[in-house]
Amino acid sequence: MIAVDLEEERKEIIRRYRKLLRKAKPFLKGDDAKQIKKAFNTSLEAHKEMRRKSGEPYIYHPIAVAEICVDEIGLGTTSIVAALLHDVVEDTEIELEEIEQDFGPKVAKIIDGLTKISGVFEHGSSQQAENFRKMLLTLSDDVRVILIKLADRLHNMRTLGSMPRHKQLKIISETIYLYAPLAHRLGLYAIKSELEDLWLKYTEPETYADIVAKIAESKSSRARFIKSFMNPILEEINKSGLRYEVKGRPKSIYSIWNKMRKQDIPFEQVYDLFAVRIIIDTDYDHEKAACWQVYSIVTDFYTPNPDRLRDWVSTPKANGYESLHTTVMSRKGKWVEVQIRTKRMDDIAEKGYAAHWKYKDGMTPTQESGLEVWIQKVRDMLEQNDTTAIEFVDDFRANLFNEEVFVFTPKGDLKILPVGATSLDFAFDIHTEVGAKCLGAKVNNRLVPLNYKLRNGDQVEILTSNKQKPNEDWLRLVVTSKAKSKIKDTLKEAKKQAAADGKEIVQRKLKQMKVPFDSDVANQLRAFFEEKTVTDFYYKVGKGVIDSTEIKKYKDFKTKKSKTVKPAANSTAFSDDFSKIKETGKDILLIGENMDVIDYRYARCCNPIPGDDVFGFVTINEGIKIHRTTCPNAPELLSNHGNRIVKAKWLSKQQNAFLAGLRIIGTDRVGLMRDVTSIISNELKVNMQSISIDTETGIFDGQIKLYINNTKHLDELIAQLEKVTGVMRVTRFESRDDS
DSSP: OHHHHHHHHHHHHHHHHHHHHHHHGGGOOTTHHHHHHHHHHHHHHHTTTOBOTTSSBTTHHHHHHHHHIIIIIOOOHHHHHHHHTTTHHHHSSOOHHHHHHHHOHHHHHHHHHHHHTTTTTTSOOTTHHHHHHHHHHGGGTOTHHHHHHHHHHHHHHHTGGGSOHHHHHHHHHHIIIIIHHHHHHTTOHHHHHHHHHHHHHHHSHHHHHHHHHHHHHTHHHHHHHHHHHHHHHHHHHHHHTOEEEEEEEEOOHHHHHHHHHHHTOOGGGOSOOEEEEEEEEOOGGGHHHHHHHHHHHHHHHSEEOGGGOEETTTSOOTTSOOOEEEEEEOTTSOEEEEEEEEHHHHHHHHHHHHHHHHTGGGSOHHHHHHHHHHHHHHHHHHHOTTSOHHHHHHHHHHTTSOOEEEEEOTTOOEEEEETTOBHHHHHHHHOHHHHHTEEEEEETTEEEOTTOBOOTTOBEEEEEOTTOOOOGGGGGTOOSHHHHHHHHHHHHHHHHHHHHHHHHHHHHHHHHTTOOOOHHHHHHHHHHTTOSSHHHHHHHHHTTSSOGGGGGGHHHHHHOTTOOOOOOTTSOOSOSOGGGSOOOSOOSEEETTTTBOOOOEEOTTTOOOTTSOEEEEEOSSSOEEEEETTOTTHHHHHHHOGGGEEEEEEOSOOOOOEEEEEEEEEEOOTTHHHHHHHIIIIISOOEEEEEEEEEETTEEEEEEEEEESSHHHHHHHHHHHHTSTTEEEEEEEOOOOOO
């Protein structure tokens, strides 16, 4: 029986390998096929004893990653070879030298990059953010390292079902926190959307399934609508002689969910559920004219929304994305988003960076520079070694999803900055010295302050003074990493000098008091004045914030033997030995690897209740805090602080009351409030903490804070309330217990 299974597996491996070759065939040259076959055989032999968590042969994974590289990203032979071999150096006996010898230095360099970053987020180490910085360092060597890493992550997300729940949570959090934004920034929109959809599938499976079902239900009616909407447009395009293709696509599940959540509306009220894409087949020189020609045809038949026109044809996004977007009103009273682009633009939009370089030869230096400029900015960020890894990752993320604003220098040079950038950001973008001496700016010949937010088309002239110096407030006025980094550099230097002056003052004062100076005394003074670090204490003395005469009080402080020195805030003040945490007698939540009953607190950011999917986070000063897996802070905590995450699981119901919030929306009528409160208090015996009601133009909007036992209890209550006549929707909101 086993032999039959193994034989079937062998056939399946060969079938998958041949499928990969078919996908790669169009661009194979010379001995490319031989190299791919050699890499496949090497990987097959190296992984022959290994299996994935699902029980499948491990070789399925590298083949799948290679297929994503060629089919969904558009990478070539070198990347296919590297993808097939991406785990062999880390997981098997094969050394990097053997890879270089058999496949050449390029493949070896990519494998080396992938091996070095394989630990990124994989082991819950405190080095996660530092590892991510290392991964981005490969941008300066070969972007293919990150593209293959994204393909690897996409396949892991597609096969996440076989992983235990706590590992799923970790992987999906890293994905939504960093990998999806990174795919977006590299122009891989299809991959970015799928990563987001898969995150939702494992975070809120019921919501995900509900949206999928509703999209499927509306598929045939959507197809009919698109056909009738497009008929007049296509007749006119046919007369123009343009070659084209039309695609109708629903919005991603994640984007529909996001809109439902942000606007607090049901699925049926998401008006732009789908977009129509018109892809024109024309040569490079006539692209812009063709796109505007089709736009003119569309708006001849349907009225456009002037606030929804996006022209990324004239000025592409920094990641290379080009397209013309407009939203028009159909004859059936529905808004429809129409995307107009050429075949080349569509290829770049789907496959991002790799496709961008495929078309590079036909572009002017200005047109090809968007991604290169961004990658250079990342390299500049990486060279700023003075920030902590966590700060770096935060800065990096802040610049991933930002839309751009296009502004000009007095000479007419175009500068692309993130939306929200100020005149001070612009100054630092010109040059560090210009930024450091910036007094203000002239925008379109009008004087503006440092915090003026730039708008598309602004022409900016920076005003400087040699007397000007950066201060702490400047950090609140800028959004770009470059500006933040340069301001911190200047402040750090000034702080170092002030701290040195402060230390000298402290030593002099202690000498007068005949108190010997050493590191213990310095730390006691730091604690006495409640500063985070000794340097902060010295700095405040140097700046005069702490008067040197106050140091005399130190003698009183020293004599109080009962007073203990507080640990600095950046010290490791939490223990990994969770069994030492005092038991509280609570028996509903089990925490840690051994599932012990230990002390915890509920996180106020998401107020979990029994039955919620939760995890524990070891804080520095407040023990273990319990968060819901859907908490807004969960992705950041799980991604950056994996070493401080502990498993948590509800054991059984306990009739303790937990505060939850419900929002009830409906049509106002006499007796509605009575019916609602009757169900809460009389039928389900639930105590309320507070109730607030707002009625306007016949709409009832109420918020109720109540005490319930667990998630099941809450779901039962919601189901009952939704049956009340006039109630349209009941949703849970985060409710804080402020008592």
